[in-house]
Amino acid sequence: MPSKRNILSTIPNARGNTAKQQNLPPQTNQTVFKTPEQKPPPSEIASKASFEAPAPLRYKPFISKNTNINPEALVYGSPQYYLYRADSLQKTYSRKIYYDNLQTIIDQISATPDDKLNPAVNTDNWYAAIDFNIRKPHFIILHHTGQNSVEQTLFTFSFRKKLESSAHYVVSRDGAVYQMLNDYVRSYHAGAGKWGNISDMNSCSLGIEIDNNGEKDLFTSAQINALIKLLTYLKEKYSIPTGNIIGHSDFAPMRKNDPSVLFPWSRLALAGFGYWYDINNLKEPPPDFNPLLALRVIGYDISVPEYAIIGFKRHFIQNNESKTLSDYEKKIIYNIMLKYE
Ligand SMILES: [Zn+2]
Structure with a gap:
């Protein structure tokens, strides 16, 4: 294994000469310009420091806005009941698990090549490439929640279930949009299915749940306006192609029928989301x-x-x-x- 050396002493200048070469004794009768000491730019120093000692996660505790709920007066299954329970879970449990999961992801993406994990690579052959960022979503999958209130869905995605399920966004009937996951993380909303050659849709998509019980429940115009506002932002931010905004039932017609046949796909297409x-x-x-x-x-x-x-x-x-x-x-x-x- 090569011993560690100070790479800064051999950083090439614009002509490709290294600092060491430039420090050779000057020729007589030659004008000498002193080369300023070569330091890495501040950004290099900062990234080196954070690589060695990652900054702690910025944990944001949940603060409930719904302080006027009287738990004694709650009717089981009502929106207020689910809101109270969702808020309690967020305060005591869900945010902690969210940040624990984020920490796991940070650990995973910080891991250097290891031939114990991947026998195809040699651990010593670890050369960091420097041009990269995070993978972006490339599809948006629309769902209906199949539940009776947005509060019920906020509650459902706040606790650990046997059958894991989640979504990035939930759009309520009154047009309020709730974000439940960062766009860059993989949510469990699409499951098994196929669209084109994509079978792992969760890995490349955002999931948007629209609060609707899926029966004869109409989608409200406040809800569709809010959805279009959200799609406008997401489509542009991640350069998502028009045709890549589809329904869960398009991806998994054998298992799923959402969003229901009452969903206004033609209106969405008119606004530039999906084809009609x-x-x-x-x-x-x-x-x-x-x-x-x-x-x-x-x-x-x-x-x-x-x-x-x-x-x-x-x-x-x-x-x-x-x-x-x-x-x-x-x-x-x-x-x-x-x-x-
Ligand atoms: Zn669905």
């Missing part, structure tokens, strides 16, 4: 058009064709649950496929 078809300009597909392959181009998993059709219909037809496609629906698929190509 040109209702007044539907062209006849070519004679060799294969609607199933077209669904595959859009992103649907066609390994079980009827589920690809069901997923498509929930999103784009919305009032027809049959597993076959009419000529009109084939025209819609053709129209949408051209947007995804």
Whole structure:
């Protein structure tokens, strides 16, 4: 193993000469300019220091805004009941687990190569590349909560469950947006499924839960306006392609039907989030058009064709649950496929 040496003494100058070379005795009758002492820029010093001694996490305790709740008067299952319980969990437990998980992530991403963990690399061959940042979300998956109030969802995502579930954001009926996870962490919202060739959707997406019980519950206009405001920010910040904003049911039609068929996808598409078809300009597909392959181009998993059709219909037809496609629906698929190509 090479011994440690002071790399600063051999930092090259603009001509590629090292400091040591520049310190050679000057030639006689030559004008000599003193080279200023070479110090690393302050940013280098700072990052070196923080690498050796990582700063502690900035822990922010939870402060409840709902101090006027009387726990004695709470009706089981009411929004106030769930709000009280969610606040109690946040104060005593959830934030601690959140920061413990963050610390685990920091430890994981700070680990240097180790051939015990990865036998393909040699521990001694650790050269830090210096140009990097954190991976960004590239998809947004929309859900309905299937619960009766936003407070119930805040409570559900605040405690440890057998079946882990979470989301980055929850949008309430009155348009309030709750953030529950930082955009850069992997949330458990999408589960098993496939879109294009992506099966681990949690690793590359943000999950947005929309407070709606999923039955005949209408999405409110305050809620959709708030959702559009949130999507506007996220799409631009992470350069998320228009077609990468989809529903849970598009990704996992076999298991999930959210957001429900009442979700206003066409309105969202009009605002630039997800695609919708040109209702007044539907062209006849070519004679060799294969609607199933077209669904595959859009992103649907066609390994079980009827589920690809069901997923498509929930999103784009919305009032027809049959597993076959009419000529009109084939025209819609053709129209949408051209947007995804
Ligand atoms: Zn869902």
